[in-house]
Amino acid sequence: DNNLLGKFELTGLPPAPRGVPQIEVTFDIDANGILNVSAVDKSTGKENKITITNDKGRFSKDEIEKMVQDADKYKAEDDQQREKIAAKNSLESYAYHMKSSVEDESLKGKISEEEKKLVVDKCSQTISWLENNQLAEKDEYEHQQKELERVCKPVVTKLYQGAAAGSCGSQAGDTSQGPTIERSTKTTDCII
Incomplete structure (x- = not known):
């Protein structure tokens, strides 16, 4: 299961056939737990980014530990789904x-x-x-x-x-x- 941390849109992209657009997405998390996500359309250079800080909507260490254990428990199912x-x-x-x-x-x-x-x-x-x-x-x-x-x-x-x-x-x-x-x-x- 995924947890929504934030949203942003990359808009204004020209219409293109399926499989042609190339979007480069970068995730960067620093030592303070701040997540920076950026997306760039390689053909137009259009970019958008979002910063998600370690405050509201984030998880405690216990919640994170439980999620890691659940992820290990369901790894085989996740691999089959992938x-x-x-x-x-x-x-x-x-x-x-x-x-x-x-x-x-x-x-x-x-x-x-x-x-x-x-x-x-x-x-x-x-x-x-x-x-x-x-x-x-x-x-x-x-x-x-x-x-x-x-x-x-x-x-x-x-x-x-x-x-x-x-x-x-x-x-x-x-x-x-x-x-x-x-x-x-x-x-x-x-x-x-």
Whole structure:
């Protein structure tokens, strides 16, 4: 459980696609228990900060000791929750990234409209699944990501191979990490 110590907002940020804004948050606590928190948007330089002093709303040493003991007691549950959230965030990020990659106008013509539709539809289906399954378990998120990768990787590999070289000829094998080229006796080796 979290305890609210204070609030501040970083406003006036320009609209940007998901995952693009970069906010640097700094926490600093001094010997007197005074907490300084600042946030800076790296693209605009806009900044806001708050100082939280060791007075009202803060905890006694006994309360802090109890919280530390509770944190130790529930560490395994917290770790499971953290892993679940990481799996959910990974799936969500991958779905939005794949969708925007195939919709990128600068890559038009590198894949067919059918391939583009296949990826966009699967990404939209996954995003919809995420919205309707906010309390899913880690393995469910991981399964959904594997299913999405199964559809996206062949198309995105083709997309990047077409964008990267174009002069290597056809490549064999499933290049599951994007624009890597594997050696095969059936193809021409190429160095990018």
